[in-house]
Amino acid sequence: MLAQQLVNGVLLGATYALFALGFTLMFGVLRVINLTYGFTFSAGAFIALALTRQVGLNIALALPLAALGSGLIAVLLDSLLLPRLRRRPSAELDSLMVTLGAVLALYSLMTAWLGPDIRRFPPGTISATAIELAGVRVTAAQGLILAASLLLVGLLMALMTTTKLGLAIRAVAEKPDAAGLMGINTPRIAHLVSLLSGALGGAGGVLIGLNFNAIQPYMGESMMLRGFVVIIVGGMGDMRGALIAGLALGIIEVLTAGYIDSSLKEMVAFAILVAVLWTRPQGLFGRAVGQRA
Amino acid sequence: MAPALEISGLCVSYGRTEAVRGIDVSVQPGQVVCLIGANGAGKTSTMRAISGLAKIRQGQIRLNGTDITAWPAHRIAAQGLLQVPEGRQVFGELTVADNLALGAYLVSDRAEIAARQARVLQRFPRLRERLAQHAGSLSGGEQQMLAMGRALMGAPGVLLLDEPSMGLAPLFVDEIFAIIADLRREGTTILLVEQNASAALEVADQAYVLEQGRIVLSGTAADVAANEAVAAAYLGG
Numbered sequence: 001m002l003a004q005q006l007v008n009g010v011l012l013g014a015t016y017a018l019f020a021l022g023f024t025l026m027f028g029v030l031r032v033i034n035l036t037y038g039f040t041f042s043a044g045a046f047i048a049l050a051l052t053r054q055v056g057l058n059i060a061l062a063l064p065l066a067a068l069g070s071g072l073i074a075v076l077l078d079s080l081l082l083p084r085l086r087r088r089p090s091a092e093l094d095s096l097m098v099t100l101g102a103v104l105a106l107y108s109l110m111t112a113w114l115g116p117d118i119r120r121f122p123p124g125t126i127s128a129t130a131i132e133l134a135g136v137r138v139t140a141a142q143g144l145i146l147a148a149s150l151l152l153v154g155l156l157m158a159l160m161t162t163t164k165l166g167l168a169i170r171a172v173a174e175k176p177d178a179a180g181l182m183g184i185n186t187p188r189i190a191h192l193v194s195l196l197s198g199a200l201g202g203a204g205g206v207l208i209g210l211n212f213n214a215i216q217p218y219m220g221e222s223m224m225l226r227g228f229v230v231i232i233v234g235g236m237g238d239m240r241g242a243l244i245a246g247l248a249l250g251i252i253e254v255l256t257a258g259y260i261d262s263s264l265k266e267m268v269a270f271a272i273l274v275a276v277l278w279t280r281p282q283g284l285f286g287r288a289v290g291q292r293a
Numbered sequence: 294m295a296p297a298l299e300i301s302g303l304c305v306s307y308g309r310t311e312a313v314r315g316i317d318v319s320v321q322p323g324q325v326v327c328l329i330g331a332n333g334a335g336k337t338s339t340m341r342a343i344s345g346l347a348k349i350r351q352g353q354i355r356l357n358g359t360d361i362t363a364w365p366a367h368r369i370a371a372q373g374l375l376q377v378p379e380g381r382q383v384f385g386e387l388t389v390a391d392n393l394a395l396g397a398y399l400v401s402d403r404a405e406i407a408a409r410q411a412r413v414l415q416r417f418p419r420l421r422e423r424l425a426q427h428a429g430s431l432s433g434g435e436q437q438m439l440a441m442g443r444a445l446m447g448a449p450g451v452l453l454l455d456e457p458s459m460g461l462a463p464l465f466v467d468e469i470f471a472i473i474a475d476l477r478r479e480g481t482t483i484l485l486v487e488q489n490a491s492a493a494l495e496v497a498d499q500a501y502v503l504e505q506g507r508i509v510l511s512g513t514a515a516d517v518a519a520n521e522a523v524a525a526a527y528l529g530g
């Protein structure tokens with residue numbers, strides 16, 4: 001029982017980590033709290049749904065295409081909303097309000113267009129078989145989620161730590177002006193970061209959609225709350241922190257639902273958030289944003 | 294010969310604050326030109342405007358005859374004008390080696406990058422044993438050397454130095470000015486901003502004095518150093 005719960009928790013946590021990684025990357029580089037990020041989660045799930053249902057694509061192809069589509073949506077939204085906001089003296093607060101308004105408008109537009117009903121992937125999108133190992137059951141969907149999350153997280157980490165492009169992204173995140181003096185095209189890096197983070201958000205939407213087989217326009221909203229918990233606990237802009245905190249949140253939610261009460265799982269997540277902010281405002285692993293200079 | 298860098302009628306303002314009010318500065322190839330002035334005179338605003346980081350309200354910047362006014366910063370760097378900004382601005386969360394690599398961001402030839410890094414480490418030997426260290430853990434003087442080394446990795450056609458001696462211990466100040474003198478001997482074109490006027494005037498060919506956003510005096514470094522008003526205001530004599 002406990003082993004099964006832990007496996008389910010790790011799987012859920014891997015998607016949280018994936019989603020939060022995109023959010024923390026965007027905040028770390030662009031320095032605004034961009035709530036439209038949650039929309040890329042819903043968008044990714046719906047694009048994958050349309051590709052599997054209407055076009056009849058295999059999920060292995062629909063997933064990367066949905067991620068790419070969400071990434072492009074993020075680039076479009078960010079270039080419409082962020083450049084003006086980032087120049088404001090109170091960029092943090094203004095971006096919170098403007099992107100909140102924008103994301104609510106996007107969700108209701110999507111609901112008006114596609115309806116509020118819960119939709120499901122066509123049967124057979126992913127094999128219903130499950131393997132059982134020492135009493136622990138892992139479905140094919142869960143296997144795909146884990147493999148895709150690990151692959152995407154691994155690729156992103158490799159990009160950031162081993163490539164020249166990753167070095168340029170980290171330079172822009174730390175000191176955009178100095179990065180410009182090095183000859184780095186900072187606006188282009190900003191677009192690229194929007195693309196990458198939107199793609200991670202979209203991929204997260206597809207994977208969660210597969211895991212629970214339930215897709216609806218506002219699914220990005222509850223995910224965004226978790227994204228917040230994860231990146232604040234992990235330290236804003238800290239990628240390693242987001243990974244650890246995402247995994248932990250998934251495990252805690254599943255254990256709470258399994259051993260206490262499923263209606264309490266969100267309460268537990270936010271209680272942790274409050275406790276962390278109370279004692280370590282810089283996050284459990286990260287440094288305070290102000291100290292990142 | 295066309296000046297390496299020519300600034301004409303430059304104006305920079307922040308809202309209602311006019312930081313730079315129509316200045317003309319010209320730097321000939323191979324010269325070291327210094328810009329001296331008190332706190333708030335508009336030196337950094339001038340440097341940031343040249344590099345494409347501050348908005349130019351009026352005026353023109355030419356680099357080897359090419360009008361680079363209002364170009365984005367990365368394009369100006371690609372054109373060979375590099376800056377060591379005020380306060381060093383090293384990437385503290387990255388290693389010394391990564392900081393140097395970023396200085397050669399526009400170079401793709403690995404052998405060339407390695408050769409430049411070897412030359413930079415020869416010039417700044419104390420960076421060598423700190424290559425794997427985070428730049429944020431270096432002392433102020435070491436960070437200044439890293440910032441200069443980083444700019445030299447880009448093989449600057451024109452090098453801008455904004456107060457390289459600011460906040461450094463006297464020993465480091467001497468070292469920094471010795472390196473500027475070396476660069477001058479090697480023929481590097483430099484625009485140097487300094488509050489340490491006596492050291493700057495010693496190393497420079499030409500000098501400009503900036504007060505409240507205007508040039509109040511200019512000429513050869515020797516003439517400017519000999520000016521009584523300059524001596525009284527900036528040379529402590």
Ligand SMILES: Nc1ncnc2c1ncn2[C@@H]1O[C@H](COP(=O)(O)OP(=O)(O)OP(=O)(O)O)[C@@H](O)[C@H]1O
Binds near residue numbers: 310311312330332335
């Ligand atoms: N970002 C900014 N916003 C508003 N005002 C600014 C800004 N940067 C500089 N100023 C103002 O412009 C004027 C010139 O500043 P600048 O930094 O160019 O001076 P400086 O000569 O470099 O001084 P210092 O020797 O202290 O570095 C000052 O009055 C300063 O307060």
Ligand SMILES: [Mg+2]
Binds near residue numbers: 336
């Ligand atoms: Mg200054």
